Amino acid sequence: MIEPPGRRERKKAATRQKIADTALDLFLERGYDVVxxxxxxxxxxxxxxxxxxHFASKEALVFERDQDFEQRLTRAVTDRPPQEPLIPALQREVQALVRHCTAEGSAPVRRMIEGSPALREYEESMSLRLAQALAGVLAAxxxxxxxxxxxxxxxxxxxDAYALACWADDPxxxxxxxxxxxxxxxxxxxx
Amino acid sequence: MIEPPGRRERKKAATRQKIADTALDLFLERGYDVVxxxxxxxxxxxxxxxxxxHFASKEALVFERDQDFEQRLTRAVTDRPPQEPLIPALQREVQALVRHCTAEGSAPVRRMIEGSPALREYEESMSLRLAQALAGVLAAxxxxxxxxxxxxxxxxxxxDAYALACWADDPxxxxxxxxxxxxxxxxxxxx
DNA sequence: TGCGAAACTCTAACCGTTAGGGTTACCGTC
DNA sequence: GACGGTAACCCTAACGGTTAGAGTTTCGCA
Known part of the structure; x- marks a missing residue:
């Protein structure tokens, strides 16, 4: 089923990756708003x-890592075992997402986000989209x-739980x- | 205690008002993003x-009306009668704020906000500030x-209750x- | 009357973002 | 293997929000 991608797609992916890597390096090294x-x-x-x-905005360069949060959250609801209650399933997934965001290597990035109002706003707007997607699967x-x-x-x-935990002392x-x-x-x- | 403001301050306030009024008129008449x-x-x-x-950003021109939401919300907590439980007091205030936002005359403005991602993002970021202020008085x-x-x-x-109600059919x-x-x-x- | 400061002005830019239009490199087809 | 279509990329030029810098007017006060 899964064809090995042709040269074209590989080059495209490489370009995208290089841009994202370069951007994050520069941002961390010199500061988000001076770059x-x-x-x-x-x-x-x-x-x-x-x-x-490749990226819709400057902020999107920083958040490429957590592109698939929406899918993970909605799947935690739709793919849970038949008799599994909703809330614990969500709680487990949120724990996983928070762990991902507060992992060792993510600390400098989080400090950078904390220091830039533009990045914090962008994260909030991502959260809003997340909440809307989640509301959709709950209703369905x-x-x-x-x-x-x-x-x-x-x-x-x-x-809210996710957002609060990402910035809390004890996530x-x-x-x-x-x-x-x-x-x-x-x-x-x-x- | 309250001195009548001098000519200077009156002129400044008039300038501010004129800018806000002009902006809202133009936005509603021609569209937010073409102005x-x-x-x-x-x-x-x-x-x-x-x-x-006078205004920190283009979006701020649209939201001048609800500058004092922060003060109203925090006061609903701090100024409630001694034995009054917290939640109903907050509920009443939120109802009032929602009524203010969904009032008759506000409909065109809300339609405009709905139509502009930038304005919706700005509103979300205001909500975040609101939540932080509220969290502060609750903790205190x-x-x-x-x-x-x-x-x-x-x-x-x-x-969340406020934001959901502002866009709901039956606020x-x-x-x-x-x-x-x-x-x-x-x-x-x-x- | 005159001084200091606040409000306002103009000019010129910076920066994120996009439109328009052209070039190259890959892919599937004859 | 040449060939046409198109996706990825490039360049130039601009638009629109925002700000720095430096000058001018107007007010408040001594």
């Missing part, structure tokens, strides 16, 4: 337009049958504590 | 730099004595429903 897109393009030896052919799950409002609220609460404990609240909130929506 | 800052400045008969002396309230995490989570949940019912969830979540944090 311009033109610098990144020059260092990666591509045209500025090529950068924007026949095992749940909750109101659209309950689904949307729960989705946002879950993303794992934060997820647990917030999910205790989410569980209570979810029970309160039982039809 | 540039230079257009606004020209129509208001001021320099572009003056616009930015001696009547509550909950963990910092519980305060932060609750604050975000409350802002008032949405606030009520989400606050039923928030109440359950908050009870679950009792020490």
């Amino acid at each position: 311009g897109i033109r610098d990144v393009a020059a260092e990666a030896d591509v045209a500025v337009t090529t950068v924007f052919a 799950d026949p095992r749940l049958s909750r109101s659209a409002t309950a689904c949307r609220a729960t989705a946002r609460f879950v993303i 794992e404990a934060t997820v647990d504590e917030v999910f205790r609240m989410i569980d209570a909130a979810w029970q309160a929506t039982a039809p | 540039g800052i230079r257009d606004v400045a020209a129509e208001a008969d001021v320099a572009v730099t003056t616009v930015f002396a 309230d001696p009547r509550l004595s909950r963990s910092a995490t519980a305060c932060r989570a609750t604050a975000r949940f409350v802002i 008032e019912a949405t606030v009520d429903e989400v606050f039923r969830m928030i109440d359950a979540a908050w009870q679950a944090t009792a020490p």
Whole structure:
């Protein structure tokens, strides 16, 4: 099924990777806001337009690592075992995502995000998209049958847990504590 | 105590007001993204730099109306009667804020916000600031004595209720429903 | 009256982003 | 193996938000 990609696709992927790597290196080395897109393009030896052919914005260069969060979260809901309750399944997945974000090597990147309002805003807007996707699968799950409002609220609460934990001193404990609240909130929506 | 402001301050306020009014008029009339800052400045008969002396960004021109949300929310917590429980007090205030945002005259503005990703992102980032301020007063309230995490989570949940209701078909019912969830979540944090 | 400062002005740029249009390199087909 | 289509890439030039710098007007106050 999986054909080995042709030269064309390999070159494209290589270009994308090189841009992302170069950008992150430059950002970490000199600072996010003193490095311009033109610098990144020059260092990666591509045209500025090529950068924007691969990435929608300067901020997107920083968050390439967590592209698949949306899929992971929605699958945690749709692919959970038949009798598995919703909240613990979500909690496990959020723990995994948070671990990924607060891993050893991610510390400099997180410090960089913390220091740039533009990056923090971008992360928030990603979270919003995440919450909307999650609300969608919650509303569609026949095992749940909750109101659209309950689904949307729960989705946002879950993303809140993720966002809070990413910046907390003790991420794992934060997820647990917030999910205790989410569980209570979810029970309160039982039809 | 309150001195009548001198000519200087009155002129400054008038300039600010004129810029905001002109901007909103132009935005609603021609569309947010086809109207540039230079257009606004020209129509208001001021320099572009003056616009930015009064407003931090183009988006801020649209949201001048709800500057005091932060103060209103925090006061709803700190100024509530001695024995008044937290959640209903917050719920009332959120209802008021939502009513303000979904009032008759606000419809065109909300449609404009809906149509512009930049404006929606800006609104989200304002919400984040709101949640942080709220978390602060919750943590400081001696009547509550909950963990910092519980305060932060609750604050975000409350802002979620506000954000969801602003875009819901039935804002008032949405606030009520989400606050039923928030109440359950908050009870679950009792020490 | 005159001084200091705040409000405002103009000019000229910086930076992210995009449109337009051209070149190269790969892929599938005859 | 030549060949046409097209995806990836390039360059130039611009647009629009935003800011620095430096000058001018207007106000408040001594």
